[in-house]
Amino acid sequence: MEEQAGGLFLFVAVALVFAQIVLRVVFNIGISGVYELATFSATFSVLLTASLGVKRNTHVRVDILRNLLSRRGALVLETVVQVLMLTVSLALLYSGWLLVDESLLFGDHTTGTIEIPMWAPQLIMPIAGALLTLRTLQRILSLIRTPDAVLQSPTPGAVD
Template sequence: MADDFEPTVMSDQVASSDEEAPRASSLLERVVAAMSLAGGAISCLIIIVVLGLTAVSVFNRYFLGRPIMGVDEATGFLVVAIVMFGAAESLRRGDHIRIDILFDHLGPRLHWWLELWSFLAVLVVAALLLITSWHTVLFSRMFGAYSTGYLSIPMWIPQSTMVIGAILLGLVALSMALRLFRVPKR
């Protein structure tokens, strides 16, 4: 049975994380892919910023004896932004963790259904994240919530990254689910 298995969407387009993301074929997929790629690029840039901030902070604290105030707080907010901006691109490239041992022992038809189920599950989670983070941002703006640390910035600013990330993740999950319908179930 395993010998005649023909992988479907994710497996034949992304064999490993070292390869390119699947090529978009529809206008929706191209737009979503561009947005996802931009989110991934922003995530990469933020990683570099966090690395730089951390290095400068460590140097100042341990070599100059003068810690930079607010770096820990800013780094915490930036780590959330890294995850939220990068999650959609990871899904699009097929880099999220999944249990491939199960997929390897399924026929093509069941494989197709499980992939559809997984993309729809991600879409539901993204929708729930969007709803809750949107309400959190509105609440923070309405009550003028500020961070309690040294930076004391309006909380809706770092919380907005969750809204943007949820939108990106939902769009990629929807795009990947729709792509499945162009692939025969066999």
């Protein structure tokens, strides 16, 4: 689900920016608020697909320390990293929820020509936090069940 939704939001962001450029260059007009919508779409794309990096174990990282450690040391390091990731994803979920709740309480809107209630674009934060939490918990369970398989470097281009 994350991959399709993230791809759709990325497509929307690119299409909006492309349309705005064409309108400005060819017709010398622009639509107010398009860049704001494109920014929201690009942000949605990034935050929705971040959980795929956790699921596939393909986030950018430096493996030098892990490669220098014994298998047991590497497992401990990976466990610590996943617990930290779980903490960050739960913080994103909680703080995102507080932000959305506050925006609803105060009735915040964007300040551009297109007035969008701020809770709508901010909703991506608790959604992304929930997805990251889910994927991190899955990763921790995989570490517990099959530690040797989880410690192997991911195969480039591999899809779960």
